[in-house]
Every structure is written in C-alpha cells, then in structure tokens.
Amino acid sequence: MKCLATAAAGSDGVVADELAGLGIESAERVAGGIAFECDEAHLYRALLGLRAANRLLVEVGSFNAFTHDRLYAGVKRIAWEGWFDPDATLAVDVHLSGDNRWVKHGGFTVLRVKDAICDRLRDATGRRPSIDKRHPAVRVHARIRANRAAIYLDAGGEPLFKRGWRVADHPAHLRETLAAVIVQLTGWRGDRPLFDPLCGSGTLLIEAALIAARIAPGLAPGRDYGCRRWRTFEPAVWEQAVAVAREQIDLNRCPAIVGSDNDPAAIAATRANAQAAGVGEVVRVTEAAVGDALAPTGPGVLITNPPYGERLGDKRALAPLYGEIGHLLKGRCGGWEAYLLSGDRDLTRHLHLKASRRWPLRNGPIDCRLLRYEVR
Numbered sequence: 001m002k003c004l005a006t007a008a009a010g011s012d013g014v015v016a017d018e019l020a021g022l023g024i025e026s027a028e029r030v031a032g033g034i035a036f037e038c039d040e041a042h043l044y045r046a047l048l049g050l051r052a053a054n055r056l057l058v059e060v061g062s063f064n065a066f067t068h069d070r071l072y073a074g075v076k077r078i079a080w081e082g083w084f085d086p087d088a089t090l091a092v093d094v095h096l097s098g099d100n101r102w103v104k105h106g107g108f109t110v111l112r113v114k115d116a117i118c119d120r121l122r123d124a125t126g127r128r129p130s131i132d133k134r135h136p137a138v139r140v141h142a143r144i145r146a147n148r149a150a151i152y153l154d155a156g157g158e159p160l161f162k163r164g165w166r167v168a169d170h171p172a173h174l175r176e177t178l179a180a181v182i183v184q185l186t187g188w189r190g191d192r193p194l195f196d197p198l199c200g201s202g203t204l205l206i207e208a209a210l211i212a213a214r215i216a217p218g219l220a221p222g223r224d225y226g227c228r229r230w231r232t233f234e235p236a237v238w239e240q241a242v243a244v245a246r247e248q249i250d251l252n253r254c255p256a257i258v259g260s261d262n263d264p265a266a267i268a269a270t271r272a273n274a275q276a277a278g279v280g281e282v283v284r285v286t287e288a289a290v291g292d293a294l295a296p297t298g299p300g301v302l303i304t305n306p307p308y309g310e311r312l313g314d315k316r317a318l319a320p321l322y323g324e325i326g327h328l329l330k331g332r333c334g335g336w337e338a339y340l341l342s343g344d345r346d347l348t349r350h351l352h353l354k355a356s357r358r359w360p361l362r363n364g365p366i367d368c369r370l371l372r373y374e375v376r
C-alpha cells in the first residue's frame with residue numbers, strides 16, 4: 001500500500017531515517033512529508049515506532065480534480081465499503097497546496113468529500129456514517145495539490161504527538177514529535193549523559209529516554225489507532241508488531257538523563273509524565289534555578305528549550321536568563337555539546353557563545369532554530 005508520513009518543516013529527514021530504521025527503504029521526500037510503500041506488517045511497525053512524524057496516512061485513491069464535481073466523482077469511485085463499516089463515525093480534513101484556484105472555499109470542499117463518501121456507502125450498504133469532527137472512528141484526509149487530489153485514511157486517527165503519556169500539562173510544553181526531532185538531530189542515541197536545565201514538563205527528557213531505552217512511542221497505554229477499526233485490520237499482524245516492539249525495550253541502556261527547573265509544578269509534571277511513559281526510573285529531576293543547576297558527570301549533551309518572549313518587554317526580562325545559561329555552559333559543561341531551541345536571535349546573543357550549526361524548525365506557528373554549541 002502507498003503511505004505518507006506527514007512531517008513538519010525541517011523534520012522530514014529525521015522521519016526518513018526513522019522509516020529506514022524500521023526496515024522501510026522505499027521512502028521518498030514529497031511535499032508535506034515522506035511517501036513510501038509497505039505491507040500491513042510495516043505499516044503497524046511504523047505506526048508504533050515513528051517518533052517524529054505527525055500523522056501516518058494510507059492512500060486509498062488519487063486522481064485529477066479541477067472542479068468540485070470531479071472531486072466528488074473521484075472520491076465516490078473509491079470502494080469505501082471495503083475500508084470501513086458505515087455505522088462508524090467519520091471526519092474529513094482537507095489540506096490544500098499549490099495553485100488551487102478552483103477551490104474557493106475549503107469548507108465546501110470538505111462537504112463534497114464527505115458527501116461522496118456517505119453517498120457511496122449509502123448506495124452500497126443502505127446506511128451512511130454520521131459525522132463526529134472531534135472523536136471520529138475514521139478520519140479521512142483529502143490532500144489537494146493544484147489539480148491533483150490524493151485521498152487518505154489516517155492510520156493513527158489521532159495525531160501521533162498524542163503519545164498517551166502526558167498526564168500533567170505545562171503551559172509552554174514542546175510537542176512530543178518536535179522533541180523527538182530535536183533529540184535525533186543532535187545525534188544523541190543514549191551514548192552520553194543528557195541534561196535539560198529548563199526541563200518544564202520533561203518532554204525532551206522523556207522522548208530522549210524513550211529513544212535510549214528503545215521504547216516505541218506507540219506502545220504507551222491508552223493510545224488508540226484509527227486503523228484498528230478498518231475492515232482490512234489484521235489483528236494477528238498487529239499483535240506480532242507489538243510483540244517485536246516490546247522485545248526491543250531495554251531500560252538498562254539509558255545513561256544519566258537529568259533535568260531541573262525552578263518551578264516545582266514543572267518538576268512534579270515531569271515526574272508524573274516520565275512515570276506514565278514508563279521511564280520514571282531513568283529520568284531524574286530536581287528543583288533548581290539555572291544558576292544552581294547541577295549537570296551530571298560529563299562530558300554529555302545539554303538539550304534545552306528556554307523561554308523566548310514574544311513581546312519586547314518579555315524579551316528584555318529574559319536576557320539575564322540567557323546570560324545564566326551561557327555561564328552554566330562555560331562554567332560547568334566544558335567539553336559538552338549544547339543544543340538550544342531558540343525562537344529569538346536577540347536572546348541567544350546573551351549566551352556569549354558562537355553556534356557551530358543551525359537547523360530551521362517550526363514550533364507551532366513560531367519559526368525557530370535549533371542551535372549547536374561546542375563548549376570548550
């Protein structure tokens with residue numbers, strides 16, 4: 001089957017490497033992610049094992065569409081009755097790119113796709129699905145690039161950043177997928193100590209621990225998958241993929257994975273989240289301000305996501321914090337590599353260190369850079 005692992009800007013290389021690590025070699029970079037062909041077994045392995053992809057989609061049809069009537073006809077030609085039960089609830093998302101002048105109103109496009117699916121199922125079975133935009137049993141994506149429409153079923157259902165381990169929230173937490181991208185871009189694979197002195201709810205620490213212990217993120221209890229409700233779902237193949245993923249787990253592979261934060265609520269959140277993710281034993285956190293933070297015995301890798309204020313006043317107030325981070329690096333992390341996710345160049349100047357590499361990334365709507373520093 002043809003699949004698409006969608007990836008945020010700057011993350012597609014990491015997703016392609018992850019797919020190769022899962023035994024999927026046919027991966028090709030395309031707009032919006034990585035396209036590849038695979039069988040059911042590899043689909044399930046990817047669903048359980050991908051850390052950096054946003055969604056994993058399976059193509060059910062593609063055709064030229066340059067009017068809404070063509071789009072309706074193309075979607076109706078797909079044998080939806082072979083994919084899912086008409087009593088399932090349904091949601092449709094439309095993603096537009098390229099020159100789609102024929103699509104004047106995205107809401108109408110969603111409606112035509114939904115009507116085509118429901119009409120096909122009614123003609124074939126006498127029943128039609130009802131719509132549930134928030135928690136559908138089946139999620140369909142129509143990706144329309146200029147005059148070409150590709151229609152997908154969402155194998156994950158929920159986006160893959162919803163790992164199931166976030167039991168405690170934090171107002172400025174990173175997406176789990178972005179944290180996994182950052183850790184993998186640094187090249188860290190559990191070979192050296194890792195330290196986040198502004199750990200918030202622990203997203204970087206937990207995703208790093210999952211990587212080091214080879215815990216597939218999809219194994220988290222409570223995580224649901226859309227493909228389990230497809231008629232094509234193969235329970236025995238799924239169980240086999242779960243068993244293979246479970247066999248890989250080895251918490252003893254983890255080096256010191258250490259964090260601190262000056263907010264006690266953040267420390268409590270990290271502990272609760274790490275516990276829920278199954279890495280509570282290996283993620284160690286203490287309450288401390290950056291100026292007093294204790295790095296584990298190194299040299300290791302410091303990876304962190306300091307606050308960056310959006311307003312000028314916030315920025316001014318944050319400048320001393322960046323000075324303290326620079327001080328921590330130079331004073332206590334000699335020989336370490338440090339990686340900062342920064343949304344603001346003016347603030348990173350206060351580190352008084354020169355970045356040796358930059359990766360452009362997006363943190364939600366904010367354009368960011370992951371910066372690497374080699375601390376002498």
Ligand SMILES: C[S@@+](CC[C@H](N)C(=O)[O-])C[C@H]1O[C@@H](n2cnc3c(N)ncnc32)[C@H](O)[C@@H]1O
Nearest residue numbers: 172173174198200201203261262263289290305
């Ligand atoms: C952007 S948040 C980090 C979010 C984290 N990456 C996550 O995903 O949950 C920045 C963190 O820096 C912490 N922080 C701010 N100033 C600090 C200081 N002087 N010392 C220690 N931590 C500080 C805040 O409490 C906050 O949790």
